[in-house]
Amino acid sequence: xxxxxxxxCLKKYFPMKAGKTVYAVDGVSFDLNKGETLxxxxxxxxxxxxxxxxxxxxxxPTGGDVLFEGQNLVGLSxxxxxxxxxxxxxxxxDPYGSLTPRMKISSLLGEPLExxxxxxxxxxxxxxxxxxxxxxxxxxxxxxxPHEFSGGQRQRISIARALMLNPKVLIADEPVSALDVxxxxxxxxxxxxxxxxxxxxxxxxSHDLSVIKYMCERIMxxxxxxxxxxxxxxxxxxxHQHPYTMALISAIPVPAVREKRQRVVLQGDMPSPSRPPxxxxxxxxxxxxxxxxxxxxxxxxxxxxxHYVACHLR
Numbered sequence: 001x002x003x004x005x006x007x008x009c010l011k012k013y014f015p016m017k018a019g020k021t022v023y024a025v026d027g028v029s030f031d032l033n034k035g036e037t038l039x040x041x042x043x044x045x046x047x048x049x050x051x052x053x054x055x056x057x058x059x060x061p062t063g064g065d066v067l068f069e070g071q072n073l074v075g076l077s078x079x080x081x082x083x084x085x086x087x088x089x090x091x092x093x094d095p096y097g098s099l100t101p102r103m104k105i106s107s108l109l110g111e112p113l114e115x116x117x118x119x120x121x122x123x124x125x126x127x128x129x130x131x132x133x134x135x136x137x138x139x140x141x142x143x144x145x146p147h148e149f150s151g152g153q154r155q156r157i158s159i160a161r162a163l164m165l166n167p168k169v170l171i172a173d174e175p176v177s178a179l180d181v182x183x184x185x186x187x188x189x190x191x192x193x194x195x196x197x198x199x200x201x202x203x204x205x206s207h208d209l210s211v212i213k214y215m216c217e218r219i220m221x222x223x224x225x226x227x228x229x230x231x232x233x234x235x236x237x238x239x240h241q242h243p244y245t246m247a248l249i250s251a252i253p254v255p256a257v258r259e260k261r262q263r264v265v266l267q268g269d270m271p272s273p274s275r276p277p278x279x280x281x282x283x284x285x286x287x288x289x290x291x292x293x294x295x296x297x298x299x300x301x302x303x304x305x306x307h308y309v310a311c312h313l314r
Contacts, residue, residue: 002033002034003031003032003033003034004032004033004034004068004069004168004169004201005031005032005055005066005067005068005088005169005201005203006031006032006065006066006067007028007029007030007031007032007051007055007064007065007066007067008029008064008065008066008067009027009028009029009063009064009065010025010027010028010029010051010054010061010063010064010065010066011023011025011026011027011028011061011062011063011064012024012025012047012050012051012054012059012061012062013026013062016274020274021274022273022274023225023273023274023276024047024050024225024273025047025050025051025054025061025225026047026225026226026276027064027225027226028047028051028064028222028225028226028227029064029227029300030220030227030230032169032201032203033201034201035199035200035201036201036202036217036218037195037201037202037203037204037215037216037217038202038203038204038216038217038218038219038220039204039205039206039212039215039216039218039219039220039233040052040203040204040205040206040219040220040222041205041206041207041208041209041212041219041220041221041222041248042207042221042222042223043207043223043270044207045224045270045273046222046223046224046225046270047222047224047225047226047273048173048205048206048207048222049093049173049174049205051205051222052090052171052173052203052205053090053173054066055088055171055203056085056088056090056171057073057074057076057081057085058090060074061074068084068087068088068169071084082116086116086165086167087165087167087168087169088167088168088169088170088171089162089163089165089167089169089170089171090162090170090171090172090173091155091158091159091162091170091171091172091173091175092158092173092175093173093174093175093177093178094178095151095152095154095155095157095158095178095179096146096151096154096178098158099146099154099157099158100146101145101146101147102145103145103146104142104143104144104145105128105132105141105142105143105144105145105146105157106125106128106142106143108146108157108161109128109131109132109142109157109160109161109164110124110125110128112161112164112165113127113164113165116165118165125142127164128142128160128164129142131160131163131164132157132160134160134163134194134197135156135157135159135160135190135194136156136186136190137153137156137157137160141153150183151178151179151180151183152179152180152183152186152187155175155176155179155183155187156187156190158175159175159187159190159191159194163194163198166198167200168200168201169200169201169202169203170195170200170201170202170203171202171203171205172191172202172203172204172205173205174205174206174207175187175191175204176188176206176211177206177207177208184211188211188214188215191215192215204216209248209249209251209252210252210253213233213237216233217232217233218230218231218232218233218306219231219232219233219236221236221242221244221245221248223244223270223281223282224270224271224273224276224281224282225273225276225281226281226310227300227308227310228242228244228245228282228300228309228310228311229241229242229244229245229308229309229310229311230300230306230307230308230309231306231307231308231309232305232306232307235305235306235307236307237249239307241303241307241309241311241314242282242309242310242311242314243264243282243286243287243288243311243313244266244282244286246264247264247265247266250262250263250264251263251264264287266285266287267285267287268284268285270285271284277294278294278295278297279292279293279294279295279296279297280293280294280296280297280298280310280311280312281297288313290312290313292312293312296312298310298311298312301314
């Protein structure tokens with residue numbers, strides 16, 4: 001496969017008072033291939049959104065590299081990043097907070113075109129109307145303000161804004177978690193259709209494995225700043241190897257009443273990222289830990305056919 005984005009040993013640390021440090025992302029590496037949807041799943045606080053923002057350089061990494069079509073984005077000035085950001089766009093989690101309330105939809109969607117000097121004023125208006133229709137809204141909606149729309153409609157507007165510059169890479173950071181259940185399926189189906197139409201390469205971030213399963217071809221599982229498993233979708237669900245992945249999958253609701261699934265219940269909460277455990281970071285909650293798990297950190301290794309796992313048992 002030909003990767004469009006390569007993330008190499010990405011690290012993001014946040015300094016705190018009293019000399020403490022939050023190790024939000026600590027050595028994450030993966031490739032995003034052209035035309036694929038890659039999923040990133042994990043509990044809240046695992047570092048998923050930080051990875052997404054570091055890819056776009058919205059947060060400057062503490063260490064590591066982010067290559068877009070071979071060009072390293074880490075360390076580039078804001079002026080040089082401008083052209084690359086045109087190719088990489090993001091849909092944020094909160095459709096209420098990501099749209100400026102004092103701007104009309106026409107201004108919100110037209111601003112990216114204006115910043116990059118694309119097309120005339122009339123051409124921009126036509127492009128906005130076309131994209132609004134593609135996301136299931138009407139051209140006359142461009143004259144309204146964000147507060148006049150529902151949460152689902154606002155997320156459609158956010159999707160239109162992300163696609164306004166015709167990017168090659170789209171990052172969706174929990175795009176349906178703030179929406180009503182009845183609206184989520186509509187937005188997910190819309191994203192699937194738009195990815196095919198615009199030939200997008202996507203990173204889809206979520207804490208919901210059922211959503212990830214529907215959207216993605218490959219899935220990465222993250223725990224406390226590190227990847228613990230990465231595999232094609234079918235392999236991850238039928239042959240998962242890491243105890244944390246097993247616990248996440250066992251927590252997915254089963255639609256059939258009579259179907260039984262052995263639930264793996266994890267004890268305790270995720271440790272603080274400012275004080276990660278020694279050795280394997282999951283060993284404090286792992287039901288399968290062995291001697292040495294608390295001393296040596298396992299490496300993410302390939303166990304065959306693109307299936308990677310970081311576990312001393314594998």
